[in-house]
Amino acid sequence: MAATTIALYSHDSVGLGHARRNRALAYALAEHLPALTGTPVRGLLIAGHPDAGRDPLPEGWDWLVLPGLTRRGDGYAPRHLGTDAAVLRDLRSAAIDAALAALRPDLLIIDRHPFGIDGELLPALRSQRSRGGGVVLGLREVLDAPRVAGAEWDRLGGAEHVARHLDAVWVYGDEHVYDPRRTGELPRPLAELATTTGYLGRGRPAARPSAPGRSPVAPVPPYVLTVLGGGSDGVELARLAVAAELPAGHRHLLIAGPQMPPEEVAELQGRADERTTVLRSAPDVPELIAGAAAVVCMGGYNTIAELLVTDTPALVVPRSRRRQEQPRRALALAAVGALETREIGALTAADVTSWWHRAVTSRTPRDDIDLDGLTVVPHLAAALIEPAAPTPAEVSIHAV
Missing domain, CATH: 3.40.50.2000 (Glycogen Phosphorylase B;)
Known part of the structure; x- marks a missing residue:
C-alpha cells in the first residue's frame, strides 16, 4: 500500500x-x-x-x-x-x-x-x-x-x-x-x-525514557522546580533560584539544561544546600512540572507549552537578549492570568523566596487557553x- x-x-x-x-x-x-x-x-x-x-x-x-x-x-x-x-x-x-x-x-x-x-x-x-x-x-x-x-x-x-x-x-x-x-x-x-x-x-510525546532500573528524578512531594530550557543562558536565573529560601517542608529540583556549560552546572551544585538537587537534564520535564508545587522557568515555547497543560503556578523570567520573543510571550500570557512574569534584571533571590512562599499555596487554572x-x-x-x-x-x- x-x-x-x-x-x-x-x-x-x-x-x-x-x-x-x-x-x-x-x-x-x-x-x-x-x-x-x-x-x-x-x-x-x-x-x-x-x-x-x-x-x-x-x-x-x-x-x-x-x-x-x-x-x-x-x-x-x-x-x-x-x-x-x-x-x-x-x-x-x-x-x-x-x-x-x-x-x-x-x-x-x-x-x-x-x-x-x-x-x-x-x-x-x-x-x-x-x-x-x-x-x-x-x-x-x-x-x-x-x-x-x-x-x-x-x-x-x-x-x-x-x-x-x-x-x-x-x-x-x-x-x-x-x-x-x-x-x-x-x-x-x-x-x-x-x-x-x-x-x-x-498530547506532547514523552522524551527519551529513563534507563532501566533508574530511580525517578522527582523529589518526594512537595517540591518546587526551576527549569531553564536548553540552559545556555540560564545561569543568572539559576543562581537566584539556588540562593532563594525554600518554603517549609519543600525540596527544590533545578534542571540546568543540556546546553549549560559544565563549569556553570558544577558551580550551581556547589552552591546548592541539602534540600536542593541540581541536575543537568531530566527525561520527564512535563511530568516534573505537573507534580511541582510551583515552577520558576524561562519563557521558551516548549517549556511554556508544557506548563500550560498543568495548573502549576509559574514565575516566568524570560530571556531578553537578542530577541524579544520570550518577554512578549510572557507578558501576553500574564495578561490572561496564565502565569506571572518578572525581568531578570529586576529580580533578586529574596523576590524568588517571596514568590515561592506565596505560590505553593495556590494553583493556576488555564482552561480557557487553546x-x-x-x-x-x-x-x-x-x-x-x-x-x-x-x-x-x-x-x-x-x-x-
Whole structure:
C-alpha cells in the first residue's frame, strides 16, 4: 500500500526547541493522519543538533541529523566541522535536497526559517514545488518585535516572495492570547496563508525514557522546580533560584539544561544546600512540572507549552537578549492570568523566596487557553495532502 510521506525541517543552531516542536508534530501526525488519508504515514525529521537524534520517534519515522551550525555574531558558523560557513551550507543543502528527492514527501513542514539557514532549503523547496508536494511554514506564536520581524522578512526578499514558496502558514498558538497577524509580525501576504492551531500543548510525546532500573528524578512531594530550557543562558536565573529560601517542608529540583556549560552546572551544585538537587537534564520535564508545587522557568515555547497543560503556578523570567520573543510571550500570557512574569534584571533571590512562599499555596487554572494544536495539525495536513477533502468542523474555528 502506498504511504503518505511527511518531512519536517528544523535548523537547531541554538538548543533543541525547534526539533522538539517538530518531534511533537511527528507523533501527532503518526497517530491521527492515517485515519484521515486512508494510508500509512512515514516521515523524516531533518535536524541540526546531534542531541536531537537521541529522542525516539514513531514507528516508520527517522532522523536525518545534519552537520551542526551555531550563531557567531550576526551570522552562522560550523559548530564542529573544520570548514567555512559557505561550504557547510552547501553540504547541508545537498544532503537535504538528496533526502527529499529520494523520499518525495507529500508535505514538507519547515520550522521558523522558510528558506533554512542562508538559503540552504531553496533547492529542495524548488524540487518539492515542482513535484506538486505541499509546503508549510510552522511558526511559534511570537516571532519578535514587529519592526525586527519585518526586517527579517525583507532580508528574505519580502513577504510576497516568501509566500510564493508556501501553501500554508501554521501559527502554533491561541489567537486570543497572541496573534502575530494583528501585531504586524506576519505581513499581509503571509497572514493570508496563516491559521492559528492552538498551542502544541496537550498530547506532547514523552522524551527519551529513563534507563532501566533508574530511580525517578522527582523529589518526594512537595517540591518546587526551576527549569531553564536548553540552559545556555540560564545561569543568572539559576543562581537566584539556588540562593532563594525554600518554603517549609519543600525540596527544590533545578534542571540546568543540556546546553549549560559544565563549569556553570558544577558551580550551581556547589552552591546548592541539602534540600536542593541540581541536575543537568531530566527525561520527564512535563511530568516534573505537573507534580511541582510551583515552577520558576524561562519563557521558551516548549517549556511554556508544557506548563500550560498543568495548573502549576509559574514565575516566568524570560530571556531578553537578542530577541524579544520570550518577554512578549510572557507578558501576553500574564495578561490572561496564565502565569506571572518578572525581568531578570529586576529580580533578586529574596523576590524568588517571596514568590515561592506565596505560590505553593495556590494553583493556576488555564482552561480557557487553546492547547489542542496537536489535534488540529493532522486535519490541516490532511486538507493539504487531499485538497478536495472538506475542512473538518473542529478545524474551521481556527481558520483566518
